[in-house]
Amino acid sequence: MTHKYTITGMSCDGCKSKVEKALNGIDGVEALVFLETKGATITMQKHLPIAQFQEILSAIGNYQISDFDEKLEATSKKPPLNSESKNDKKVTSSTSDLDAKYHCPMHCEGDKNYDKVGDCPVCGMNLEKVHELSTTKALFTCPMHPEIIQDHSGACPICGMDLVPLNPSDSEELKTYKNLVLKMKVSVACTIPIFIISMMEMMANNPLHKILPAIYSNWVQLFLSLPVVFYACWMFFVRAYKSIITWNLNMFTLIGIGAGVAFIFSLVGLFFPTLFPTEFKNTNGSVSLYFEATTVILTLVLLGQLLEAKAHSQTSGAIKELLKLAPTEATLVIDGSEKIISIHDIKKGDLLRVKPGDKIPVDGKITDGESSIDEAMITGEPIPVDKKSGDSVIAGTINGNKSFVMLAEKVGSETLLSQIVKMVNDASRSKAPIQKLADNIAKYFVPIVVITSIITFFVWAKFGSEPRYVYAFINAIAVLIIACPCALGLATPMSVVVGVGKGAQMGILIKNAEALENMNKVTVLITDKTGTITAGKPSVEKMYAVNNEEDNLLQNIASLNQYSEHPLAQAVVNFAKTKNCSLIKVNDFEAIAGKGVTGTVANKKVAVGNKKLMEHGKVTVATDLENKIIAEQKLGKTVSYIAIDGVGVGFVSISDAIKTSSAVAIKELIQQGVAVIMLTGDNENTAKAVANELHLSSFKAGYLPEDKLNEIKKLQAQGKIVAMAGDGINDAPALAQADVGIAMGTGTDVAIESAKITLVKGDLQDIVKAKKLSHAVMRNIKQNLFFAFFYNVLGIPIAAGVLYPFFGILLSPMIAALAMSFSSVSVIVNALRLRNLKL
Incomplete structure (x- = not known):
């Protein structure tokens, strides 16, 4: 029995998947959940009460299931009303923002998308825009009069200048990067003076004291640190706070605790120095403050974020290159005249003129003319392909030096280019099985690091050299800072994103990361x-009829095969056309998988297929006919038996060249x-x-x-x-x-x-390339995991001070912050090497 229900509380694809998985986990239940209509179709072997479904959904989130609500479905299907003019610039930008989707580069919540740019609520990383082909029309504006916005190119109605396209595709990504650059400038401008003041304090005859007395230097450091802490790097503390209250401990938990403790310690030491023991005080009786450690650590972490933002934009370079392939306009041929239209206005069945050098606007086939087309951007094949009337063409490929007319067959999201972009996006966001290792480690990593930091503090406080508490404090912070697990989380997704993009550029479309990993095995x-x-383009080489009535027999089998999509059937139909053979009506047509086709032609029961079809129909095949068929088969030909009314009457020999x-x-x-x-x-x-x-x-x-x-x-x-x-x-x-x-x-x-x-391209050689790509990506992931583990395994003990008793080596929090930032950058840079992979 099947019932329809309404489910509320779902806000994204991740919610839909979670709900669907939970419902399908019930014995005897098969569920399909639809996010757009907030509906679910549930098939069950025996009727289950709605309360049982609600109990399951309540256990996984704030989801409510109720009887099907047709009004809610109708409302959700209605397109949003737009009462504003199409020339309203404000509406254009807001629509773009509403349509944009964002996801976490570390895929913390799988396929979950967010409507607004910001931070991932799980790991704190900057959310990234999901790249997709635009579903809205291309808009054009005047460079002199920006208030002029049109949905087609042409001249400005005010000044006559050519209109230029509005291109907001990477605006959010660029905005995020520019924002980080600004914060980096502020942070560096404030941190350098603090660092100089702090370093000069260590000099015996500090020349700075002549212009800045020692009593004021700490106050100057405080005021200079405020823009760094509360503007440029405040986001790190916000992310740390969110990670703690949600117990999604991550890299920002460690950074926030480490830098926050150092800053608060410095504030208390500056305002209430009498609270501290003598170990924390220098020769002049004031407490040693760590404003420079706080600001330098935060600035270095910010530098790492800036470098990551820059590198992240390069990892999705293949997707962006694919997006650039999509043209914005096409030439519509209507009633003998030509008209420039937006690509979004193209409908199936439209005739389009493609001029020399133009990009093919949509998928279709040539109806008039011929040309050579560069399909390298789709197939990876550098040699242009000759196309003539009847041949298929692909959106985004580039026409050569001839003009032709094409019939639009697939438009919008149906085009191969759109499907490629979607597949690359989906694969880039999927998790490879090897990532389970990193996920499991990261789950326990942060609590272990915090405990290690606490142990480090107490060990130094109990057994360390004087001033013990200072050493204990500094080393505990260094442990927190260097142990950032960001590189561990980035190790797999960065390689997958670049690898899948590289494959797409070569015409190898990978549906998910699991397939990419398994291909290597x-x-x-x-x-x-x-x-x-074989090439999949079979052609008839020979036809044999026992009674020598080949023309009549050809008409019968071609008429029958016209209803089949099998390449061998099409070969017979094409052969009949070359013989100017007319096709006649067929009744009772049936295609039997793996065997052939049958039907009634001219009141005769006709069967065309392999030997199993003959056995299935109990057809009598004469020995002489069987011997002729075997002789053809031994030459590598594919032979179809022909039977009429239960008697074998001939065969058709078909060849299909091996690629x-x-x-x-x-x-x-x-x-x-x-x-x-x-x-x-x-x-x-x-x-x-x-x-x-x-x-x-x-x-x-x-x-x-x-x-x-x-x-x-x-x-x-x-x-x-x-x-x-x-x-x-x-x-x-x-x-x-x-x-x-x-x-x-x-x-x-x-x-x-x-x-x-x-x-x-449909070429077996690409299987070899896919296997090479898989091997290279898996090797790259293992290298990334090594980098991540190497930094942490080597860095944490050094930061804790294990080398100090033997070599007198300690790792300052500032050096730890630098190492932490560049561990993430090294992972991304290593992943980017896949872009230069030779397949």
């Missing part, structure tokens, strides 16, 4: 034949220790001919979709990590079952949806 590659090893890159790719994979197995629905003879030519590890013929699925399960049960490459609807179950499903971008949408990796 693959031991067996299962591959289909047609469209995967030139397939042999090279298979050889390289086998050399890397990957067994390459071909599972095909084709016959034994044809499969054997292809397997021998390519020197495959093994092959199995006559496999139906369920056979491929069971074979993968069998290999997985043996402990194999299995990748499956396919391109057809019949490959979808196997692609979904495999540890890594790899779809050919030239294949069906169903196959691509079922797979975890999509190869835009």
Whole structure:
């Protein structure tokens, strides 16, 4: 039984996923949750009371479930009303801000998005904008009269100047960076004088005392530290406070405690010096203050944040480059005339003129003309591809030196470019299994560091050298500062973001980080034949009819095959067209997966397919006809039997050329220790001919979709990590079952949806590149984890003073802050090296 409910309290995709997972965790329940309509469709084996669902949802958050509310659904589906003019600049900017989404670069809450820029409530990191293709129209303004805003290019109605596009795509990211730069300038301007004053205090004959008496120097340091603490770096204390009250302890917990204790100690020492024992006082009787330590630590942490902000913008460089591919305008051909329109106004079925050098506006096919098109930005292939009438073209690719007219087939979010951007975004935000190690360590890391800091203080206070309390205080702060776990949290996501972006630039689309990691572990590659090893463009080489009535037989099978999407069926239809053969009506058409097609043509029961179809229909096939078919198969041809009214009457021999890159790719994979197995629905003879030519590890013929699925399960049960490459609807179950499903971008949408990796070019050579990319990313992640652990494992004991009894070495909090900041930067810089990876 299935019921609809309304669920309130969900504010983001993370909430939706959490609710859906909780409901599906109930035995006998299958739930689909929809954020937009605040609805849920729940299928249950037996009726469960709504109170039981509410109990489950209350345990995971403030969610309320009730009977389905149609009014609420209707309200949520209504588009927002905009009563303002389209030329209102204020509305434009606010709409952009409302549409923008932000997420944590460390993915603390998985897929959760936030509506406003700010800090992550879990780890305190700056939220980053989710890059996506704009869903609003491009707007244009006049450089001389900014009040003029139009949704199309042209001349300014006031001064006649050309309008320029408004480009707010990276405004928030730039705003955040500029804000940090300003704070950095203020912090440095105040910190340097404090540092100089503090250092000169250590000189025997301090020349500064001639212009600034010692009694005033501490007060000057206090006033100079106020802008640093309460303006430039106040966000660190706010984040520390939030982390403590929510018990999401993170890097800012340690920074806030360390710098805060140093600052408060200095304030109390300045205003109430009599409260401190003599160990804390210098020769002139005043308490040694740590305004310079506080400001230098905070300034260095701010420097680290600034460098991270700069580096973060580079990690998403591949996504930004993809976004730049999207054109803003197109030329619409209507009633013989041409009109410039916004890309957002294009509708399916529109005819568009693409001029030399223009970007292709949407996905479609050429209807008139021909050209060479640079598809490097989508496929990674540097050589322009020749296109003629009937060929498909992709949004964002660049036309050569000829003009043509195209038919718009996929627009907006349906285009390949939009799907690539979405897939890269989703993959960049997913977690690799290896990140569980970092997450588990970080969970316990901060409390352990705080305890270590406290132990350090008491050990120095009890057993340390004089002044013991000063040493205890300084070393305890140094432990807190150097142990920042930021680098640990960034180690995996930074590499994943850059790696996925690099793959996208090469035409390798990775759905999630788990697939990226598993690709490195693959031991067996299962591959289909047609469209995967072969070009997927079969053509009829020979047709044989027992009664020599080939034309009549061709008309029958072509008429039947016109209803099938299988490449072999299309080859027969195309062959019939070259023979000027007309197609006739078919009744009772049926496609039998993995076998062939049947139907009634001209009152005759016609069947076209493989031997299993003949056996299924109990068709009688003469020995002479069978021998001719076997002879064709041994030549590597795919042969379809033809039967009419239960009797074999001929065959059609179809060839599909092996891709030139397939042999090279298979050889390289086998050399890397990957067994390459071909599972095909084709016959034994044809499969054997292809397997021998390519020197495959093994092959199995006559496999139906369920056979491929069971074979993968069998290999997985043996402990194999299995990748499956396919391109057809019949490959979808196997692609979904495999540890890594790899779809050919030239294949069906169903196959691509079922797979975890999509190869835009549909080339096996890209599987080799994907494996190299996976290996490089995993190696990069391990290097990052080493950097993070190295800083902490080495830095914490030194900060605690373990080297002091032997070498007299102590690590000041300022040096600790510097090391902490650059540990994070080193992780990001190391991840950025993946951008230069040669695949």
